[in-house]
Amino acid sequence: MRPHAGLRTTPRRRAKVEPSDRLKLAEALLGSDDLATCAQRALDWLGRTAGITRALCLVGDADSVTLLRPVATLGVRGRNVTAFTLDLEAHNDPLVAATIGFGASVFGTNGRPAPSTPLQGTRLVAVPLHGRHTLEEYPVGLLLVTPSDDDGETEARWVASLLGPRLTSLRAAARREEGERRILRERTLLYSIINAVTDPILLTDTEGRITVANARAEALLSAGEDESEGRRRAVALNNMLFSSALTRRAIEGAEPWRHELLLVDPVDGSDLLFELLSTVTVDPREGTGIVSILRNVTDLRRATQEIEENYRKLRLAETDARTERDRLDLIIDSVADPILVTDPNANIVMMNAPAERLFTADPDAGEEARRTVQANDAHFSSFVSNLFFEPGAMRRSGSIGLVDPRTGAPLPVEAISGKIVSEHGEVTAVVTILHDRTQELEREHLYEQLKRASSELEQKVREATAELTRQNELLRRSHFEIEQASAAKSQFLANMSHEFRTPLNAILGYTSMLLKGVTGDLTPHQRRNLERVDSNAHHLLAIINDILDISRIEAGKMPLTVSRFDLKDLVAEVLAEVEPIISRSRLAVTSEQAADVPPLKTDRQKVKQIVINFLTNAIKFTPQGSVEVRTEYVATRDEIAVVVADTGIGISPADRDRIFEDFRQADNSPTREYTGAGLGLAICRRLAGMLDGTITLDSEVGRGSTFTLLVPREVKRA
């Protein structure tokens, strides 16, 4: 810039502008991308080269192309400059007209006054700044100069022709940049919105490849290399499920489409149910894509299921209630007794089938039946009303005389009414059940008859009982007499025994003395006869002793003398005592005693008596062969067995029981072969019984007999 140029007060012809200066301006304009800088360089160039002292460049905003503001000044400054704007919408402004028009407008000559501008010159040239192609509706700006001569005006036009396209292009660039910034901002906003959405959102191509995905979608469908194996597999599975859903989607058409999709939560592996809402978008540039929104309906599904379940339960309950009610109806109807429900006004509100037969008349029933029904109703109402009028009573029962409308037969009934009381204590209804008393009355009648018959019977029974008592008393007396007789018999036998013994004692004594030669020697004949007397006297004594034993046992006078003893000793003793008989018999008598036989605790004398009896019997009834005495211990029953087995004549089965009877022998005929009173086994049986024992017999005729005494090791009785 030349400092002196502006100081020139007089116009003068200046040197022609060199092409190099023009080139410099062009370079300067191209060298700056800034709108204001370009404009300022252009104005500076005008001041320097074209002698222009004051100039102003107005340019439209990037935002608002119709409002021009000063961007560069030459020779002017101050507030009035910065505040100066030009609104291109204001068409009546001469400057606006100059701006919109083509070519420069010159004011201050030819009667066109200069509009008010900060330049304040008499002559004002306004040159619109156009782009090269004037594609835009409005010019980019306006160049105002106050030229001192025509050259200045020419140079201003030339500068404008250079500045206009440059500014236009710069503003376009600025606007483009601004646009891109806005797009970026909007895009960022959009992404943040999408990411803020809690539902996964995706844009995919038709193959299911993800183009855009928000954070939620990425959490489900993408996993980095550093993620855990489980999570990567969950993501892979999700991708597969999602793609397959989308593939079906692609096949099914273009309508917006809902589909349920079950995915896996990569974080905890739980099932997530989504509703997949996808829409096909067709973009001219991007091609066909699918926008998918996944809505998590897991909870919703659960809630739905719960609702469904509740609904199902409700239906069930409803069905149950209906069934219950039907059943109740059925029950009430099936009750043979009439049941009626009445309201507080004694009107019948409900009744079962049996009640209907009494209280409703068929339309085609006769007049008689209708009257009967009315009468029944009146009786019933009166009965029920009475219950309503009794404030305290909850129940009432009584008899009502009804009539069967169908048959006209009287129907006495027992009515039982009960109040149904609401929560507030109000009587809401009365339930009455009627019970047919016809049968009951008949039964009562029958019962009366029965009672009469019964009392007659009772009288007879009483008489019979009295008779029986009398008979019993007689029986008791005769029993007592028999007992007395029995006792007398026993006493008699005891006495007899004594009376027998005293003379027998003398007979035996004297016989013994005679045989012993106390009174001198005897002839052999005398001795033989005396021995027969002695033998018979001994036999008689044995019989007397047996009789005495039986009578003592029967009279309960046989004492039990319990002691502890060894069976072995006892058997030896018996064998020693019986030795004279044994040696006379010439039989082989042996004894075999088990080693494990424990000591006995019972009545020794009685055991001994039994064994002696067994043994003497065996010897007596065994013509030849052997007799064996055995002892055994039956541990399982804690019993001792004494067995006497012989090879004698044996006892036939028919005789086996008889031999235990009193005065019995197997051969009881008068010509029997064996002597003896036949009391031995009968006594043994009784003695064994006293010891809680038993005697058993095993025998075969011609082969021998085996008698066994079984007694407890310890007798229980004291």
Next chain:
Amino acid sequence: MKQRRAQPALDANDPPTASKAVLVLIVDDFADNREMYSQFLEFSGFRVAEAQNGHEALEKAFALRPDLIVMDLSLPGLDGWEATRRLKADDRTRTTPVIALTGHALAGHSKGAMDAGCDAFITKPCLPERLLEEIKSMLKGRPDSPERGR
């Protein structure tokens, strides 16, 4: 009816110390039995005195001081049990052995006899030999026992 028979060899008036032979007093109301035992015991070397009832038994026992008494229990008047009790209550006869003899075989008799003080009990019928055995067994150890003499 019991019949009084001839007295035995030893008179009641004889002093008990007159002879060395053992004196047995037989008490029985049935004469046949009494005399049978007397005969046999005399035959066996004893001196024998007889009594036919309880009172007589006591009199003779106190008077003769027998070495042993054979007492039938069923006696008319004072019975054998009571006689024995009195004998055992008296200092003169307290130590004299008494053998009870009875035709009753019932248990009560035996026990009653022992309670009364009898030293042995024998049930009739009792052969003379059996009685002899019992008497010898009672007198065992005495120097004047006939057994020793034989």
